[in-house]
């Protein structure tokens with residue numbers, strides 16, 4: 001197995017994850033909906049933009065810090081929410097929370113985390129947001145908001161691109177369920193992934209710790225089908241904002257009109273996202289959706305670009321086109337699956353180093369100096 005320190009970039013970590021994790025688990029992280037056009041395009045779309053660097057600006061001191069919803073972050077990126085991290089590595093969300101705090105950024109914890117929101121809140125002093133899927137049971141939603149507020153989460157992230165689950169064909173093809181079940185094929189693949197299998201079988205069972213307490217998770221698809229509130233609409237979002245009464249991010253918007261409506265309703269930030277290509281295939285890449293939303297919203301809300309970010313240059317392109325910050329999940333999930341805390345940490349450090357290096361190469365000393373003049377559309 002490649003050593004983590006030999007992983008120079010996110011693709012190296014992806015390869016390391018594919019070697020360590022069970023195939024069905026790796027595919028759950030790596031895959032997207034339908035023909036995976038959006039999954040691929042999310043990253044590829046960055047190639048349509050070039051960076052016109054400045055020279056002789058004196059770049060001996062680089063400051064990549066930003067302010068996002070009033071919080072100072074040491075880097076212009078944060079960790080997007082991702083479900084059930086215990087599947088990828090026994091250290092699960094604990095590892096990611098620590099790695100995020102180390103680089104001085106926000107960890108957005110998923111509703112469907114395998115460690116409770118209270119435990120993650122206690123684990124580090126780093127800033128944390130709580131991501132919410134909306135369940136049919138309003139009492140459950142209210143209880144979660146109360147718990148997140150009491151635990152000190154500083155913003156609510158409402159994910160809106162997930163009214164139902166997207167069609168991810170790798171999962172049924174692999175016979176993937178949460179928790180995993182084993183037929184002959186899964187057992188053969190388990191032998192091919194001995195480190196993952198040993199850790200998974202010896203560790204505690206996976207559960208959705210925010211929902212089910214000590215009860216093992218039922219199948220994700222079954223749970224989502226039963227509990228997700230597909231009828232949730234703008235009126236319900238208004239109700240939710242009133243219940244939360246704090247900083248709120250709407251995650252999963254690609255249209256300027258939806259972005260405008262969200263701002264009018266009271267959302268403080270918009271995460272331009274298509275769920276990493278896991279929901280509607282052929283939805284636009286966030287980097288392509290960003291300019292029109294930035295034009296529409298101006299400074300009325302803060303914009304986060306989410307999806308496809310793998311390089312420092314991707315981050316700087318997004319900032320130049322109007323994002324306040326970017327977020328990503330797979331980069332740290334590959335790291336986690338490849339090597340627990342050390343791997344998640346490696347992923348975030350690779351990104352942090354890349355931002356600094358690329359800022360210097362662009363002739364930018366602080367993030368406030370970045371503007372549209374640095375980007376050329378090919």
Ligand SMILES: Cc1cc2nc3c(=O)[nH]c(=O)nc-3n(C[C@H](O)[C@H](O)[C@H](O)COP(=O)(O)O)c2cc1C
Pocket residue numbers: 028029030042080081082083110111112131159251273274275276277278306307308309327328329330331333
């Ligand atoms: C394995 C996995 C699980 C995810 N779980 C959630 C989730 O629980 N809630 C959520 O809002 N988004 C979830 N997402 C979407 C991410 O938050 C994010 O929008 C997306 O992964 C961004 O694309 P990137 O991974 O290419 O950076 C998940 C993504 C992955 C890959």
